[in-house]
Amino acid sequence: MKYPEITTLCYMEKDGKYLMMHRVKKENDINKDKYIGVGGHFEYGESPDDCLMREVMEETGLTLTEYKARGIVTFIYGDSVVEYMHLYTATGFEGTMIDCDEGELEWIDKSAVYDLPIWDGDKIFFKLLESDRPYFSLKLVYSLTDELVEVKLDGQDYDKGL
Numbered sequence: 001m002k003y004p005e006i007t008t009l010c011y012m013e014k015d016g017k018y019l020m021m022h023r024v025k026k027e028n029d030i031n032k033d034k035y036i037g038v039g040g041h042f043e044y045g046e047s048p049d050d051c052l053m054r055e056v057m058e059e060t061g062l063t064l065t066e067y068k069a070r071g072i073v074t075f076i077y078g079d080s081v082v083e084y085m086h087l088y089t090a091t092g093f094e095g096t097m098i099d100c101d102e103g104e105l106e107w108i109d110k111s112a113v114y115d116l117p118i119w120d121g122d123k124i125f126f127k128l129l130e131s132d133r134p135y136f137s138l139k140l141v142y143s144l145t146d147e148l149v150e151v152k153l154d155g156q157d158y159d160k161g162l
Helices: 048-060 110-115 120-130
Strands: 005-014 017-022 062-077 081-095 104-109 136-142 148-153
Touching: 005 048, 005 062, 017 110, 048 062, 048 081, 062 120, 104 110, 110 120, 120 136, 120 148
Parallel strands: 005 081, 062 136
Antiparallel strands: 005 017, 017 104, 062 081, 136 148
C-alpha cells in the first residue's frame, strides 16, 4: 500500500500578483511545465506551519511574516497519487529572493493566472481564495490524462464549470 503524500502549498501575494513557480527544472515532475505556488513535502515532526516556513525559505529565500491557512486540498491523480495539500496565502515576507532549483519564480497578475498552464482544479481554488471563503476542503480527482473528473467542496459535489 502506498501512503498519501502530505504537503504545503503557498500563494504569496504582492501588488495584486501571486508568486508562481513555473516547473521546468525537475525530471519526472507531475507538475512539469505547469505554474504552481511554492511549498513541498513535510519532514518528520513538522507541523503544517513548520513545513510552510521551511519550504518557502528553501524555494524563495524569503521568510514569511504574515500568512493564513486557507484550506486543505485532496489531490488524486490516477490510482497511484494521493496528496493532502495544506493551502496557504501569504501577504507578509522579508528577505532577498533566490533562484529556485525546482522552477522559475515569477510574479504574475492575479487576473492572468487563469491563462497560464495550471491544473483545472487550481482555477477552482483560486476562485475560492478570491472570494475570501473561510477555510475549505477541496477534493480534486484527475485521470492520467490530466482531466479533472471529480470535484467536491466541503464534501459536496461541485460543478466544475463554475
